Amino acid sequence: MEKTLRLKAKELLESGEVKVVIGYGWNRSKTRTTPVFITDPADVDTLVWNPLCVNNLSLYLTRKYKEIKALGRPAIVAKGCDIRNIVVLITEGQFKREDVFIIGMTCNGTVYKQDLWKGELTPNIMPTKCHNCDVRNPHVTDFVVGEKSTFTPPEVPTGMVYDKVKDLDSKSQSERWAFWVKEFSRCVKCYACRQVCPLCYCERCITEKNMPQWIETSAHPRGNLSWNLTRAMHLVGRCTFCGECERSCPVNIPLNLINQKMIGVVKEAFDFKSGYDEKTHPPMIVFSPDDKENFIK
Amino acid sequence: MADKILKKADLGKLIESVTGKGGRFVAPTTDSRQIVFKKVKSAEEIATDYILARNSFKEFLFPQTEVVAEFTLGKDTVDMRGVEVHAPQTVIFGARPCEAASLKGMHALFTWDFIDEFYTKREDNTVVVTVGCTKADDACFCTTVNLSPASTEGADVYLREAGESYTVEAITDKGKKFVEAHAAVFGSGSVKADPLVMPEKIANIDLAKVSERLKDKTHYDDKVWPKLTRKCIGCGACTFVCPTCRCFDIVDEGTAFEGERRKNWDSCQYDTFTLHASGHNPREHQHQRWRNRFMCKFNFFPEKFSGKGCVGCGRCVRVCPVRLDITEVMEEFSK
Amino acid sequence: MSGHTEHSAPTGGYEPKIMAFVCNWCTYAGADLAGTSRMEYRPNVRIIKLPCTGRIDPLFIIKAFENGADGVLVSGCHPGDCHYTTGNYHARRRWIGFKHLMEFAGIDMRRLHFSWVSASEAIKWVDLINKVTDEIKALGPFMEYKGLKATEAEQG
Numbered sequence A: 001m002e003k004t005l006r007l008k009a010k011e012l013l014e015s016g017e018v019k020v021v022i023g024y025g026w027n028r029s030k031t032r033t034t035p036v037f038i039t040d041p042a043d044v045d046t047l048v049w050n051p052l053c054v055n056n057l058s059l060y061l062t063r064k065y066k067e068i069k070a071l072g073r074p075a076i077v078a079k080g081c082d083i084r085n086i087v088v089l090i091t092e093g094q095f096k097r098e099d100v101f102i103i104g105m106t107c108n109g110t111v112y113k114q115d116l117w118k119g120e121l122t123p124n125i126m127p128t129k130c131h132n133c134d135v136r137n138p139h140v141t142d143f144v145v146g147e148k149s150t151f152t153p154p155e156v157p158t159g160m161v162y163d164k165v166k167d168l169d170s171k172s173q174s175e176r177w178a179f180w181v182k183e184f185s186r187c188v189k190c191y192a193c194r195q196v197c198p199l200c201y202c203e204r205c206i207t208e209k210n211m212p213q214w215i216e217t218s219a220h221p222r223g224n225l226s227w228n229l230t231r232a233m234h235l236v237g238r239c240t241f242c243g244e245c246e247r248s249c250p251v252n253i254p255l256n257l258i259n260q261k262m263i264g265v266v267k268e269a270f271d272f273k274s275g276y277d278e279k280t281h282p283p284m285i286v287f288s289p290d291d292k293e294n295f296i297k
Numbered sequence B: 001m002a003d004k005i006l007k008k009a010d011l012g013k014l015i016e017s018v019t020g021k022g023g024r025f026v027a028p029t030t031d032s033r034q035i036v037f038k039k040v041k042s043a044e045e046i047a048t049d050y051i052l053a054r055n056s057f058k059e060f061l062f063p064q065t066e067v068v069a070e071f072t073l074g075k076d077t078v079d080m081r082g083v084e085v086h087a088p089q090t091v092i093f094g095a096r097p098c099e100a101a102s103l104k105g106m107h108a109l110f111t112w113d114f115i116d117e118f119y120t121k122r123e124d125n126t127v128v129v130t131v132g133c134t135k136a137d138d139a140c141f142c143t144t145v146n147l148s149p150a151s152t153e154g155a156d157v158y159l160r161e162a163g164e165s166y167t168v169e170a171i172t173d174k175g176k177k178f179v180e181a182h183a184a185v186f187g188s189g190s191v192k193a194d195p196l197v198m199p200e201k202i203a204n205i206d207l208a209k210v211s212e213r214l215k216d217k218t219h220y221d222d223k224v225w226p227k228l229t230r231k232c233i234g235c236g237a238c239t240f241v242c243p244t245c246r247c248f249d250i251v252d253e254g255t256a257f258e259g260e261r262r263k264n265w266d267s268c269q270y271d272t273f274t275l276h277a278s279g280h281n282p283r284e285h286q287h288q289r290w291r292n293r294f295m296c297k298f299n300f301f302p303e304k305f306s307g308k309g310c311v312g313c314g315r316c317v318r319v320c321p322v323r324l325d326i327t328e329v330m331e332e333f334s335k
Numbered sequence C: 001m002s003g004h005t006e007h008s009a010p011t012g013g014y015e016p017k018i019m020a021f022v023c024n025w026c027t028y029a030g031a032d033l034a035g036t037s038r039m040e041y042r043p044n045v046r047i048i049k050l051p052c053t054g055r056i057d058p059l060f061i062i063k064a065f066e067n068g069a070d071g072v073l074v075s076g077c078h079p080g081d082c083h084y085t086t087g088n089y090h091a092r093r094r095w096i097g098f099k100h101l102m103e104f105a106g107i108d109m110r111r112l113h114f115s116w117v118s119a120s121e122a123i124k125w126v127d128l129i130n131k132v133t134d135e136i137k138a139l140g141p142f143m144e145y146k147g148l149k150a151t152e153a154e155q156g
């Protein structure tokens, strides 16, 4: 696969069709992958593809990365799940479909965190998203690398995240409160979750607005709660469950739980799953007069 | 000759001896699938098999958020009140030699043009007990920055694993007093210390060369910065786990009537760090922010305070979501 | 409000503080009608008027709890009646998300109410406020939220 990928990258750069290829490369000791930006066709051999390619590179397509934008039209190496984020970005008018060349990678799963890699991809080190993935054959692409995957996701989504959401749902309100206060109290307000999220592309995040100060910047349980709830709310109907936020959180806050919970709510209430169709508007910017609820009195 | 030792089985007694006197005992423990420095109450909580804790112990000297004053707002008045520094007697147990070496620089900074009592009072009441490493991973690079698991810089007491015991070496006066104060817990005996691990020095890095090259400010606009660090997403996680990063922000939090002034960790990796009120940002791009962090570690800080800007603990490398490895930049600047 | 210092439950006759975020055109007018008609109802609610429910950011609600509210009420025009035609349809979508999020986070949903009250529904408004106030009064102060900072002090 790597060979096809490199050839394609070379061809794209040489023809001038794209000016930069955003992909994965090795770190010095070849133990971890890291994002690379190839501008010179001579460097395409830097590109690699393996189960350590966890990062969702679509982040670099967002408006925060002016310098990357300045390099010129990009091609991006993307897994199906990353492409879902690209799709959301397109539906939100961040750029047009033709502004990016998508090199879709057929995928058999990645590791949850790179540190877990022991040389072999086993189900227990794969994130929940991979076990339920319906985009192993990437769905919106300009070029596909790799053999068709025959994997079919389970009818009913399964895995740790779903189990935990169910478990929390079945608990009492005060137990849920205690759970989240404990989890969020560890938050150090580094905002890595936001920085790594391709959908948190605001140039000035609400936490950085201080006139008035909407969210207390101090890392104490009250400020942390409002931060984490607000971010979750801003991702409703948009989050694709790529898992980057949880992966990047230095204190292991289970952000996937809250995101997956809200994905379920959106599915149930609006019959919508984000990141599949670049022509459908995301649910939170549209409405239907027939929206159902039973709690507004 | 019999040496001072601490039997691992006696750790519980040491904790009791410290907490019995009203102090807090901080050690690496498991929390949410990570090893972290936390207050512990019993020996069972202390992790034994770890390389480094996820966080550096700096948060016990320099908390991520602390109240430094309180205020009440009247119609035309502001009533501002200072608060007592919360500085309990603290023992940091199981720190690694690399991170302890950060303390000299921290002290220099917090006593530079102003004595920050919120730091110094805690520092006075803190005893740092390091344990020489018998394990390392591929992110450890202490030896590359002229430290090693055998370094005692910054430690008050230096321990080494020795089977079921630790060998004990009091380094500073504070350390000696600590060992005396808890004399009943320490024993003597002759044990053989387990071998220390020595991470391999990274071949292509020459620290002197790095600082030499950084002195010449023409590198500022060098293309090498965006090339190496464009992938940085500015999350600041590296600065939060770093034992020598020490930037903070002062914020007022409260209602229209009352509130508190807080000192919160800040990070040079945030775009708001240097954002002017006018909207101008002298460090507009992420690579410039990254350059600042690198400069801070290997140029500004060592020059100004002769303390170590980077102790090679490798935390930033481990935590980085895009695996931006500071040693790869050091390598580039050793050329 | 002194949410920043209140860490212990008040003693004596407890009266809850309830924040109401309402739209200008329907619910506010409804509340106004209740007032001009001299209807009596519980005095615990502080009303904040906004142009439209579409302007009610969920953050307002979080902020209200943060600053010491024991309960929050959000109300606007009935679907189809929004002065700006669609503001409340958008708001309704957002509330559906927000309500589930708050529930998942473990907020006691008896402290957070949503309603549609039109300009002529003074009686509905009065009944609603009385009911909500009594319910929240019975629950007592929202100590879970007010206690959040105290949690921090223990860690130090």
Ligand code: SF4
Pocket: A079, A080, A081, A082, A107, A108, A109, A110, A129, A130, A131, A133, A134, A135, A136
């Ligand atoms: S979710 Fe699907 S496309 Fe994404 S890494 Fe897992 S298997 Fe691959």
Ligand code: SF4
Pocket: A186, A187, A188, A189, A190, A191, A192, A193, A194, A228, A245, A248, A249, A250, A251, A252, A253
């Ligand atoms: S990444 Fe984790 S610790 Fe950092 S702000 Fe987000 S939730 Fe908090």
Ligand code: SF4
Pocket: A194, A199, A200, A201, A202, A204, A205, A206, A207, A230, A231, A234, A235
């Ligand atoms: S949390 Fe909200 S405001 Fe902040 S960057 Fe994300 S979407 Fe934007």
Ligand code: SF4
Pocket: A085, A196, A197, A198, A199, A200, A235, A238, A239, A240, A241, A242, A243, A244, A245, A246, A259
């Ligand atoms: S919120 Fe997290 S899981 Fe959802 S899109 Fe953003 S980074 Fe991915």
Ligand code: SF4
Pocket: B231, B232, B233, B234, B235, B236, B237, B238, B239, B269, B316, B319, B320, B321, B322, B323, B324
């Ligand atoms: S942890 Fe990595 S991505 Fe985050 S600010 Fe530091 S170098 Fe940049």
Ligand code: FES
Pocket: C023, C024, C025, C026, C027, C051, C052, C053, C054, C076, C077, C081, C082, C083, C084, C085, C086, C087, C088
């Ligand atoms: S004006 Fe009342 S809801 Fe829009």
